[in-house]
């Protein structure tokens with residue numbers, strides 16, 4: 660559980676839950692209804708191999724009800740999937756929108772057309788997961804702090820100074836907007852091990868079916 664010192668233009672900051680988008684941290688067993696809700700949400704998330712995850716997303720130009728609806732839908736999927744971040748391409752929409760939260764109980768935040776305008780020279784290696792690559796966790800090195808310029812869902816300007824887990828989640832989700840996945844940001848060995856684990860899981864699922 661990382662503590663962040665993020666400053667949002669409008670939201671208070673707090674303590675953070677699971678890593679981007681989900682993290683393996685020996686959690687207590689989940690209640691069956693939580694698992695069912697999570698699995699239902701994950702069914703809406705595009706998985707590795709879907710071309711939309713490799714497509715550079717376009718700028719959002721309309722700040723209308725459709726955008727607000729999309730923000731709400733993505734926040735609901737993120738919550739139910741027990742993730743702390745979700746980018747629009749992960750639900751099949753190729754435009755530059757992401758949602759994330761900084762603490763388990765904090766409201767989801769939406770960043771539209773986010774841009775990293777500054778990154779710290781200090782970097783840190785942490786394990787990351789991704790709702791689009793279930794069961795895989797790899798180490799990713801990223802700047803510890805970033806300054807992000809974005810818009811809110813109404814088109815208002817946001818400047819976000821993020822550190823720690825918040826900075827990591829935002830960078831992970833912005834990567835999604837550029838068609839970049841954690842597999843691209845880890846070592847060759849970890850990428851190979853992850854691909855092997857995915858193949859084994861597929862094979863196990865196929866033989867169980």
Ligand code: NI
Nearest residue numbers: 680789790791
């Ligand atoms: Ni992800």
